Amino acid sequence: MDMQRQILELKEQVLSRESLPVDISRYDSIVVAGMGGSGVTSLILSDLYQEKPVFSVMGYDLPKFVDKKSLFIAVSYSGNTEETLSCFEQALERGCDAVAITSGGKLAERCSDRIMVPAGIQPRSALGYMVMPLINTFLGLTDADRKRISDAIAGMFRRENEIRTHARRIVERKMLPVFIGDTSSRGVVTRWRTQINENSKLIAYSCFLPEANHNDTVWMANRSWPEKDITVLSGGEPRIEKRIRAMEKLTGLTFNRISHSGGVLERNFAWIAYGDMLSYHIAVERGVDPEDVSVLTRLKNEIA
Ligand code: F6R
DSSP states (O other): OOHHHHHHTHHHHTTOOOOOSOOGGGOSEEEEEOOHHHHHHHHHHHHHOOSSOEEEEOSSOOOTTOSTTEEEEEEESSSOOHHHHHHHHHHHHTTOEEEEEESSHHHHHHOSSEEEOOOSSOGGGGHHHHHHHHHHHHHOOOHHHHHHHHHHHHHHHTTHHHHHHHHHHHHHTTOEEEEEEOTTOHHHHHHHHHHIIIIIOOOOEEEETTGGGGTHHHHHHSOOSSOEEEEEOOOOOHHHHHHHHHHHHHHOOOOEEOOOOSSHHHHHHHHHHHHHHHHHHHHHHHTOOSSOOHHHHHHHHHHO
């Protein structure tokens, strides 16, 4: 399946009813381990769910606080990612209940409480399959909620001409894509950045407000190279909007805004759809293969 079709599939993937076989009332904290296209699911979850602490582990070791009262979730599409497997083994040693979201590999062999997702696509293209079990479990979504998310994604994909124009501007002017989120879209801006890295084979930068008003705003106010294409993904919170207006005034920059409707769930997924499609069109405009991430495989082999 080519990358554009993999991206378009998101609107079907989010209809998944899968949820984790756990009783969340039994845990004090949720620890999600995963890397890259799998790991971003933990950020997307923690932007949406605040009833209990959600800790993202993007590395080899679990933090010291993790114990029997933590629910451990390993997310690895291949099921063979070294860092995630290391965290999984540590979770078992500490007596945690451990569940996995995977398409196979060692994780599927070792973890009996697991959700199996369809194999055969790029890990980053299985985002919907991997994130929905998390969101269904912690947010208790209904079919109607999932349909609203899917419709929001489909609506964004219908704006492909606008997205292609955005991609052309970045490529023709050799701009650095910059994405500014807020505290409800940290996962989204991370997803945008990593999709540009992997699909478009380009450097991109992301930050979020209000933190960016304590550092990034300085470079924005001082022109430097390369030229930046800056997109703000704000949920419309008045204090954040005020900051955005002040930034535009003081820096002289005009930020791209991606319009949206609906609540935070629909909005975040619609934005993910935009970013995925943007990364694809940048790749097409640059004449690079959006699917190829063979250097990541070679790196994994090199250190195995
Ligand atoms: C590849 C991709 C990568 C992988 C990462 C972890 O499409 O997006 O970022 O997701 O190397 O591998 P998995 O997801 O198999 O645990």
